[in-house]
Amino acid sequence: MQFDSLDDIRAFCRELPDGDAGAADAAARRQQVLTKPPGSLGRLEELAVWLARWQGRAMPRLERVTIAVFAGNHGVAARGVSAYPPAVTGQMVANFARGGAAINQIAGVAGADLRVVNIELDRPTRDFTVAPAMDADEFLNAVDIGYRTVPPDSDLVAVGEMGIANTTTAAMLCAALLGGDAGRWAGRGTGVDDAGLARKRAAIETALDVHRALSGDPLRAAAALGGRELAAIAGAVLAARQHKIPVLIDGFVATAALVPLARLNAGALDHCRAAHVSAESAHRALLGELGLVPLLDLGMRLGEASGAGVTILLVRAALACHAGMATFTEAGVSGAEP
Numbered sequence: 001m002q003f004d005s006l007d008d009i010r011a012f013c014r015e016l017p018d019g020d021a022g023a024a025d026a027a028a029r030r031q032q033v034l035t036k037p038p039g040s041l042g043r044l045e046e047l048a049v050w051l052a053r054w055q056g057r058a059m060p061r062l063e064r065v066t067i068a069v070f071a072g073n074h075g076v077a078a079r080g081v082s083a084y085p086p087a088v089t090g091q092m093v094a095n096f097a098r099g100g101a102a103i104n105q106i107a108g109v110a111g112a113d114l115r116v117v118n119i120e121l122d123r124p125t126r127d128f129t130v131a132p133a134m135d136a137d138e139f140l141n142a143v144d145i146g147y148r149t150v151p152p153d154s155d156l157v158a159v160g161e162m163g164i165a166n167t168t169t170a171a172m173l174c175a176a177l178l179g180g181d182a183g184r185w186a187g188r189g190t191g192v193d194d195a196g197l198a199r200k201r202a203a204i205e206t207a208l209d210v211h212r213a214l215s216g217d218p219l220r221a222a223a224a225l226g227g228r229e230l231a232a233i234a235g236a237v238l239a240a241r242q243h244k245i246p247v248l249i250d251g252f253v254a255t256a257a258l259v260p261l262a263r264l265n266a267g268a269l270d271h272c273r274a275a276h277v278s279a280e281s282a283h284r285a286l287l288g289e290l291g292l293v294p295l296l297d298l299g300m301r302l303g304e305a306s307g308a309g310v311t312i313l314l315v316r317a318a319l320a321c322h323a324g325m326a327t328f329t330e331a332g333v334s335g336a337e338p
Contacts, residue, residue: 069304079199133224149232149235211224276296
C-alpha cells in the first residue's frame with residue numbers, strides 16, 4: 001500500500017482491518033481445557049488469544065519474528081536537550097551492524113530477524129522550535145519506509161528506535177496531542193542534568209506556542225513536531241495492521257510515535273501490546289492515556305527495541321504453553337467440577 005497523502009492515512013485509519021474473532025474464540029476455548037485452573041497462567045493466556053486473533057489461527061505460530069529498529073536525527077538536538085551529540089545515532093547504527101549492541105544479543109536469543117533502518121541521518125529534521133520538523137512529503141516518505149520494512153509474512157513484529165534527542169520529540173508529540181505542559185512529558189532521556197532538562201522543557205514549551213494551531217490535526221502535528229524514525233514506526237504499525245500481524249511496542253519514544261494513529265482511531269492499536277513500561281518518567285502516563293497495560297516492568301530505558309525484544313521471549317512462552325500443554329482429556333486428568 002502507498003500513502004500518497006495525509007488523507008490516504010486518514011482514510012486507512014477510518015476502515016482498519018479487524019482481527020479474526022473466530023480464531024480468538026477457538027484459542028480461548030482451548031485455554032479452558034488445558035491442564036491448569038482456568039486463568040491460572042494470567043496474561044500468558046491472553047497473549048495466546050491475542051496472537052490467534054491477529055494471525056487468524058487458533059494455533060498461532062512464531063516462525064518468523066521481526067524486530068524493526070528505525071534511526072533518525074533531530075534538529076532540536078542543537079538546543080542541548082540530550083546528554084549525547086547527534087553523531088552518536090550513526091555510531092550506534094554502525095554498532096548494530098557489527099552486532100555489538102544490546103538488541104543484537106536480545107534478537108539472537110529471541111530468535112528474531114533484526115532489521116535496522118537509518119533514515120537520512122546526515123539530514124536531521126528541522127528544529128521544531130523555529131520551523132516544522134518535516135513537511136508532508138518528508139513525513140510520508142518516512143511512513144513509507146517503515147511500511148515497507150515489515151515482511152508481510154511475519155508472525156510477530158517488534159518496533160523500536162534510535163535517535164539522539166528523540167525523547168524530546170516524543171514528549172513534544174505527547175504534549176501537543178494529549179495535553180499537558182512540558183513538565184508532564186519531558187524526562188531525563190539519556191540522562192541530562194538539571195540544566196539539560198530545563199533546556200528540553202523550554203524547547204517543548206516554545207514549540208507548543210509556535211505550532212499551537214496543529215494540535216487538532218494528529219498527522220500534521222506528527223510531521224511538524226515529530227521525527228523520521230517516529231513516522232517510520234507509525235508506518236510499520238500500519239503495515240502490520242494491513243497484514244494482520246501482532247505488534248510489540250517498545251518504550252516511550254516508540255509509544256509516542258503511535259499517538260497520532262490512536263488520535264485518528266481509538267482502535268488503531270488493537271493489534272499492539274505494550275512490551276514494557278520504561279524508566280522514562282512519562283511512559284507509564286502515556287500508556288495509561290492509550291489504554292495499554294505493559295507486559296514487563298524491568299526499569300529499562302535503552303530504546304533500540306530492547307524491551308520489546310525481551311518480551312518476545314515472554315510471548316514465546318505463552319505460545320509454548322498454548323500449543324504444547326495437554327488437555328485434561330489427553331492427560332487423563334479430572335477437570336474442574338461444573
